Amino acid sequence: MKHLIRGSAALLISAAPLTAGGIERAPQSLAALFEAGNYAELSFGGADPRVKGTDAAGFSTGDVAQGYGFVGLAYKHQFNENLSGAIIIEQPFGADISYAPFDDGGSMLLGGTSAxxxxxxxxxxxxxxxxxxxSVHGGIRGSKASGEVTLDGAAYGGPLPTGLSGYNVKLDDSxxxxxxxxxxxxxxxxxARISLTYNSSIEHDFDTTENILAGTSxxxxxxxxxxxLEGQTGIAADTLLFGSIRWVKWSEFKVRPLAFSSDPSRADGLVSLENTTTYTLGVGRKFTxxxxxxxxxxYEPSGDDMVSPLAPTNGRKGITLxxxxxxxxxKISTGINYSKLGDASPQTSDTERARMRDSEVWGVGVRIGYSF
Known part of the structure; x- marks a missing residue:
């Protein structure tokens, strides 16, 4: 029974990744570290979100959240009875947002905006x-990231250079x-097991190119x-109860290229996000x-309805089988997740620009583990 939870919790992580607050796609789990003996695993899958709405001028935004795939690898080695180590490769953060252009039947206020x-x-x-x-655990995490953002539509105050409509910024690999x-x-x-893990923030210095400015910064x-905080315990023969509480300080995630950092009216930068807390509760059962x-x-509680156009959802409720x-x-784990994403109102300059309603996401994942 003590190994049952591994397959269940791992699938939850890989099959329910979209918009778990901010731009998080996976919760950076260390579950492989708690496997018995030596262990290796491969995980992969995909998610298909549907995030649609209508802008304040009455035009459709189109489906702004694009589908994506993901893959992860982990290896855990038991050196002796007390000491073990692991290497984990994953893709915890990501975004693929695109509002249909106005001249292609999309939004007049946000059409062409993408991230x-x-x-x-x-x-x-x-x-x-x-x-x-x-037990105690710890280690070093290295992160490679890149990004590109385009702001477009009437919500950004008219075309460059007086407004930000048409603004583009590229953040090279860092x-x-x-x-x-x-x-x-x-x-x-x-x-039974209860664990508490702290992940530090990671600072990236991106070489940046903005079409509004000459040169790079x-x-x-x-x-x-x-x-x-993660926990599990047996509650009956061949039956486990498991759950987690995860808090993420999204308020410290600020993206301020030079065109924004030099203008006090753009102090929030390209995106402003609220901190999130996500709760998970599940039951696992061994049948044969x-x-x-x-x-x-x-369950992730919703926050302020007014959100960034680049992260246009607000909380979620989901189920994973x-x-x-x-x-x-x-051990082969396969699962499917459905999540209802909270309604949200993308805004610029503290003004509602669109309303996103009835958003949802389907995810599937497969995890193959080998113990030796």
């Missing part, structure tokens, strides 16, 4: 288990380094720090020696 963000993180971890069921630290307590007899951006399953719920097949040392 693309790509990131990959590489985490090296170590874990030390004490003899009293406590590396940053942060750290991870945490601890856990386990009761193996009832498959440097834009400093911090990805947000976060705290994750080979088959297990789980169902889990995720997962099936886990185990054969000898191989």
């Amino acid at each position: 693309t963000v790509d990131s990959t993180t590489f985490t090296a971890l170590a874990r030390w288990r004490f003899d009293n069921n406590f 590396w940053g380094v942060g750290y991870v630290v945490g601890g856990a307590y386990e009761i193996p007899d009832i498959a 440097t834009t400093t951006v911090k990805t947000p720090q976060s705290v994750t 020696e080979n088959w297990s399953g789980s169902v889990s719920l995720v 997962a099936a886990i097949y185990t054969m000898d040392n191989i």
Whole structure:
């Protein structure tokens, strides 16, 4: 029973990634570090969001959130009874937002506005288990990120150079380094574990090109720090209860290229986000020696309805169903998630520019794990 939770929780992470607050697509889980013995895994899948609305002038925004795929790798090595280590590669942050241009049947106020963000993180971890069921873990996280944003439409105050309509900025690939630290307590007899992990912010210095200015500059951006509390416990024979609480400090995520940092009226930069807290609760059940399953719920409370056009959702409620097949040392987890995304009102200059209603996302994920 103590291994059942791994397949369930891992699938939750990989099958429910979209807009978990800000531009987060995966919660930077360290679950592989808690696997028994030596362990390797490959995860992959995709998400298909639907985020549509109508601008304040009555024109459709089109489906502004584009589908995407994802892949992850992890390797955990048990050096001795107390010491283990892991390497995890994942894509925690990303965005692919595009408002249909006005001359293509889209929004008059926001048509042509778009944002693309790509990131990959590489985490090296170590874990030390004490003899009293406590353990500590920590490590270094390196992050590579890039992005491009275009602002367009009447909501941005007319065309360049007097307004920002038509503004484009490119943030070239940049590396940053942060750290991870945490601890856990386990009761193996009832498959119980509770862990607390802190992820530091990571600072990137992007080489930046803006079409409103000549030459290049440097834009400093911090990805947000976060705290994750995760727990699991057996509640009956072959049955586990699991859950998590995750807090992310999105308010420190500011993107202020030179054209914004030099103008007090643009102090918020390209995007302004609220801090988020996400709750997960689920039950896993072992049906046979080979088959297990789980169902889990995720809830992220909505905040202020007025949001950035580049992150046009507000909270979410979702459900994930997962099936886990185990054969000898191989475990294959497959699942599907549906999430209802909260209604939101993209704004510029503190003025509502559109209303996004009835947004949703479907996600599927597969995770293949091998213990040796």
